[in-house]
Amino acid sequence: MSYDKFDAVITRKLSGSTKWDDADTLFGAEDVLPLWVADMDFSSPPAVNEALAERVRHGVFGYPSPRAYAWYAVSDWLQSRHNWQTKPEWMVSTPGVVAAITLAVQTFSEPNDKIIIQPPVYPPFFSSVANSNRIVLENPLLYEDGEYRMDFTDLAAKAAEAKLLILCNPHNPVGRVWTRAELAKLAEICRENNVLILSDEIHGDLVYAGHKYIPLGSLDSGIADRIITLTAPSKTFNTAGLYTSIAIIPDKKLRSQFAKTVQQLSINKCNVFGITALEAAYRHGGPWLDELLTYLKGNAEYLTEYITANIPAIKVAKPQGTYLAWLDCRALNLSQPELVKFFGQKARVGLNDGATFGKQGIGFMRLNFGCPRSILAEALERISQAVKQLGQA
Ligand SMILES: Cc1ncc(COP(=O)(O)O)c(C=O)c1O
The missing domain is CATH 3.90.1150.10 (Aspartate Aminotransferase, domain 1)
Known part of the structure; x- marks a missing residue:
């Protein structure tokens, strides 16, 4: 090789x-x-670059159709690579995961609601909450002997007063890939306290031998319909500048609420190149x-x-x-x-x-x-x- x-x-x-x-x-x-x-x-x-080049050679860049069939590439990828059965109709196009976090915060909570995050964590988790006039509730990770883990005792206490939790799976910046047991415990606490989960899984494909990325939504947690998964091919295939991401929302009511926010802001459109790259990456990038x-x-x-x-x-x-x-x-x-x-x-x-x-x-x-x-x-x-x-x- x-x-x-x-x-x-x-x-x-x-x-x-x-x-x-x-x-x-x-x-x-x-x-x-x-x-x-x-x-x-x-x-x-190369498959991504070639698909983009071919699209450029076509030379006509008018408004794209939503191209729902690109979502089949996403769901096939999640099934074959991560053993998660999703449906294309669960997917909503978003112009970046950070934008999607803010959109979800504003859709699923009210001003002054409390939202749990687990610092140290990706800075936009703080700003998307604060800029939306919601309150950050910190459930800091524990750091012992050079290793990070979640503090479930603290999480259970905080969940009682929170509306949402934003999970980073795998976790930026500490590089933890949460285990099935850790995710199940987190899901259980959120279920008991009726906390909705925004699961940022943008780093999910980037996991090293000996560890396994488990999509939170793939767990038999009893709360699959209370999880909004935000992901993209952009970290995996280095296409961040194309700003094309996906929200995966199995629950119909939550999905239409989210889609309404996206529509009201007039950002419910795909970018021709972003969607072309997404499809090629998930179809041929393995x-x-x-x-x-x-x-x-x-x-x-x-x-x-x-x-x-x-x-x-x-x-x-x-x-x-x-x-x-x-x-x-x-x-x-x-x-x-x-x-x-x-x-x-x-x-x-x-x-x-x-x-x-x-x-x-x-x-x-x-x-x-x-x-x-x-x-x-x-x-x-x-x-x-x-x-x-x-x-x-
Ligand atoms: C956890 C996490 N979420 C989201 C993003 C950025 O997503 P996007 O560029 O789609 O807004 C990053 C980029 O570093 C990230 O680490």
């Missing part, structure tokens, strides 16, 4: 990429290596994804081994899923602003500030290893050198 395609360094500078083109400004230094926002530096699968996962697992191992051997002041657990690593930098003894400045301006590596994932992320940084190994190696070398200089200062 050849991994040349993942080792190839594709120049993204001046391609209109936020990850690369905004990095120097954002991090305040020149020639910053960007390992922050969650897209990868790899080309999408073998490419298998190779990608092998490559990313190699990156995860390289990263954890390098850090353990060369930068003992930073602790990192090997992620079970996602291409994100959560670096525990507390032993560097820097304040959060100093830590952010240290990585951006001393190491010249652009990482996400851990504090944006909640106060539980203070002392942490998030690193995106969805890049050729040579870029990852240079970033780690830069970090290692900067940490050494810090020790000498």
Whole structure:
């Protein structure tokens, strides 16, 4: 098997990429290596690129029909890859998962309702709740011996006063792939307290050997009709710029409520290219994804081994899923602003500030290893050198 395609360094500078083109400004230094926002530096699968090229060659880009048959590609993928039986009619098109979270929050709760999230967690979970004038109820993950797990005792207490819970499965940034037992327990607590679940499963395909992504909606939980699953091919196949995602809502009443919100905002349309890529990815992207996962697992191992051997002041657990690593930098003894400045301006590596994932992320940084190994190696070398200089200062 050849991994040349993942080792190839594709120049993204001046391609209109936020990850690369905004990095120097954002991090305040020149020639910053960007390992922050969650897209990868790899080309999408050839089948996706070819489907897009063919659509371009057609040359006519008028309004698309909703193309409900694309949803068959989604449901076939979920069935064959993740053993989840869904129906195309459960699916509603959305222009991105973050947009879908906000739409769901506004559809299924009222101002001042309480919504549970599990920090440290993807920053838009906070903002979609707060910007909608709802109240964030934190059920922080427990962090013990370098491992994260859910705090079910706290969850049961908070669920009694909450309307919704936003789950991240697998979890960004800590890289946990929730087990069947963990998901069943969470579902049970939500059922007992009549809490509706928004399950963000955008990282579901990106899970490493030894772990298994279980769609929450596939569990025999008794609350399948109380789950709104939000997903997309965009992390898996690196098509985030196409802004095409899906809400999967088995319950007819909830689905029509959600579809009404989408319609009222006049965003109930698909993008021609987004839907073309989605269909090609889910129909033909499986073998490419298998190779990608092998490559990313190699990156995860390289990263954890390098850090353990060369930068003992930073602790990192090997992620079970996602291409994100959560670096525990507390032993560097820097304040959060100093830590952010240290990585951006001393190491010249652009990482996400851990504090944006909640106060539980203070002392942490998030690193995106969805890049050729040579870029990852240079970033780690830069970090290692900067940490050494810090020790000498
Ligand atoms: C958990 C999670 N949800 C949603 C998104 C973004 O989704 P979209 O680009 O479809 O809005 C990301 C991107 O990093 C993510 O990590």
